[in-house]
Amino acid sequence: MPEVVFLHPDLGIGGAERAVIDAALALKSKGHSVHFVTAHHDKSHCFQETKDGTLTVTSVGDWLPRHIFGHAHALCAYIRMIYAAIFLVFFSSLKFDVVFCDQISACIPVLRWSRAKILFYCHFPDMLLTARHTFLKKIYRAPIDWLEEKTTGMADCILVNSQFTAKIFKETFRSLHDVSPTVLYPIPDFSSFNLPSDPIDVDLIPTGTSTVFLSINRYERKKNLGLAISAFAKLKKQLPVSKKIHLIMAGGYDDRVLENKEHYLELNRLAQQLDVKESVTFLRSFTDSQKRMLLNHSTCLLYTPDREHFGIVPIEAMYMKCPVIAVKSGGPLETVVDGDTGYLCEQEPDSFAEAMKKFVDDVSLKDRLGKAGRKRVEEKFSFNAFTKQLNETVHNLLR
Ligand SMILES: *[C@@H]1O[C@H](CO)[C@@H](O)[C@H](O)[C@H]1NC(C)=O
Numbered sequence: 092m093p094e095v096v097f098l099h100p101d102l103g104i105g106g107a108e109r110a111v112i113d114a115a116l117a118l119k120s121k122g123h124s125v126h127f128v129t130a131h132h133d134k135s136h137c138f139q140e141t142k143d144g145t146l147t148v149t150s151v152g153d154w155l156p157r158h159i160f161g162h163a164h165a166l167c168a169y170i171r172m173i174y175a176a177i178f179l180v181f182f183s184s185l186k187f188d189v190v191f192c193d194q195i196s197a198c199i200p201v202l203r204w205s206r207a208k209i210l211f212y213c214h215f216p217d218m219l220l221t222a223r224h225t226f227l228k229k230i231y232r233a234p235i236d237w238l239e240e241k242t243t244g245m246a247d248c249i250l251v252n253s254q255f256t257a258k259i260f261k262e263t264f265r266s267l268h269d270v271s272p273t274v275l276y277p278i279p280d281f282s283s284f285n286l287p288s289d290p291i292d293v294d295l296i297p298t299g300t301s302t303v304f305l306s307i308n309r310y311e312r313k314k315n316l317g318l319a320i321s322a323f324a325k326l327k328k329q330l331p332v333s334k335k336i337h338l339i340m341a342g343g344y345d346d347r348v349l350e351n352k353e354h355y356l357e358l359n360r361l362a363q364q365l366d367v368k369e370s371v372t373f374l375r376s377f378t379d380s381q382k383r384m385l386l387n388h389s390t391c392l393l394y395t396p397d398r399e400h401f402g403i404v405p406i407e408a409m410y411m412k413c414p415v416i417a418v419k420s421g422g423p424l425e426t427v428v429d430g431d432t433g434y435l436c437e438q439e440p441d442s443f444a445e446a447m448k449k450f451v452d453d454v455s456l457k458d459r460l461g462k463a464g465r466k467r468v469e470e471k472f473s474f475n476a477f478t479k480q481l482n483e484t485v486h487n488l489l490r
C-alpha cells in the first residue's frame with residue numbers, strides 16, 4: 092500500500108488544517124500509511140486527531156523565525172516549509188511514495204529530489220490573499236509570487252477545493268495554462284452530526300419563536316455578516332409584531348484576534364441602530380453539540396460571504412436538513428441548489444429578506460427544502476465519495 096507523507100506549514104486549528112487532516116483520515120481508511128511533517132505543532136492548539144495518536148506527526152524547524160520584526164511572514168513561512176522538505180527528503184528515515192503538500196508550493200523543487208510523486212492541494216492562490224498597499228510590499232511580493240507560480244507548476248497533480256477555485260487558478264497562474272487542476276471538495280466526516288443534539292437552549296432561542304434564522308461564520312469583515320442583520324431588520328419591519336422571529340449570529344471568535352473583537356462590537360452596534368437588538372443573539376465560539384443543536388432547530392441558515400472559495404457550513408447545514416440562503420457567487424453556486432435546497436440571492440438586504448420571508452409565510456418550506464438538502468449532500472458531498480476520489484487520485488499518480 093502506498094505510503095503518503097503530508098507536508099503542512101502549521102498544524103494548528105483552521106479550515107486548511109481540517110481539510111488536510113480529513114484527507115489523511117480518508118487515505119488511512121483506505122489502508123494507506125500516512126504521516127505528517129510540519130514546521131509547527133502545538134499540542135495545546137491543534138485538532139484532536141493529531142495528538143491522540145490517530146495521525147502521527149513530526150515537527151521540524153520550529154526554531155526558525157516566523158517573522159522578522161513583524162515583517163516578512165510569507166518569506167519566513169516559505170523558508171520553514173523548505174527546511175521541512177529538506178529534512179524529509181535528505182535526513183529523515185521516513186519512506187514515502189507520495190507527498191501531499193498544501194499552502195506553500197516553494198518546497199516542491201526540494202521534494203523533486205526524492206522519487207515520490209507530488210500532490211499539491213491549492214486552497215486558493217496565496218498571491219491573491221495578501222494586499223499590496225505599498226510599493227515596498229509590491230517589490231517584496233514579486234519574487235514570491237513568481238516562485239509560487241513556477242513551483243506550483245512542478246507538482247505531479249494539483250487539487251483545488253471547488254470549480255470556483257479552479258477558475259481562479261486558471262486566471263491567476265497564466266503560465267500554467269496546460270495544467271487542469273482536479274476538483275476535490277473538502278468534505279468532512281459527518282458521522283458526528285448523527286449524534287443526538289442537545290435540547291433547545293432557551294437562552295439562545297427564546298420560547299415561542301416561530302422562525303429562527305442562523306448565521307455561522309467567523310467574526311471577520313470579509314464574511315459580510317452585516318448583511319444577515321440588515322436583511323433580518325428589513326424582514327421584521329414587514330411583519331406584524333405578533334410574528335416572533337429571531338436571528339442567531341454564531342461565530343468563531345479568538346480573543347487574540349483584534350478583528351474578531353472589533354467586528355463583534357460593530358455588529359452589535361448595527362443591530363442596535365436597526366432596532367433589532369432584542370431579536371438577535373450573538374454567540375462567540377460554540378461547541379460541536381451546540382452547533383448541531385442550532386442547525387437542527389433553526390429554520391434556515393444565512394450564508395453571507397461573497398466569492399467564498401468553497402464554504403463548508405452550507406453543506407453541514409443541508410446535512411442537518413437546514414435550508415440555506417446564500418450569496419449567489421463562489422462555492423455556494425456549486426453546493427446550494429436555488430429553489431430546491433435553499434435560495435441564492437444578490438448581496439442585498441432586500442434580496443435576502445425576500446427569500447427569508449418565504450420561510451415565514453410557508454411553514455412547510457423548511458421541511459421540504461431541508462429534505463432535499465440532505466439528499467443532495469448524501470449524493471454529491473459524502474465523505475465516502477471524497478475518500479474514493481482521493482484514493483483513486485493517489486493510485487493514478489503511482490501508475
Ligand atoms: C483505491 O483505488 C484503486 C484504484 O482505483 C483501487 O484498485 C483500490 O481498490 C482502491 N482501494 C480501496 C480500499 O478502495
Ligand SMILES: *[C@@H]1O[C@H](CO)[C@@H](O)[C@H](O)[C@H]1NC(C)=O
Pocket residue numbers: 284285286287288289383387388
Ligand atoms: C433534532 O431535533 C429533534 C427534536 O426536535 C430530535 O428528535 C432529533 O433527534 C434531532 N436531530 C439530531 C440529529 O440531533
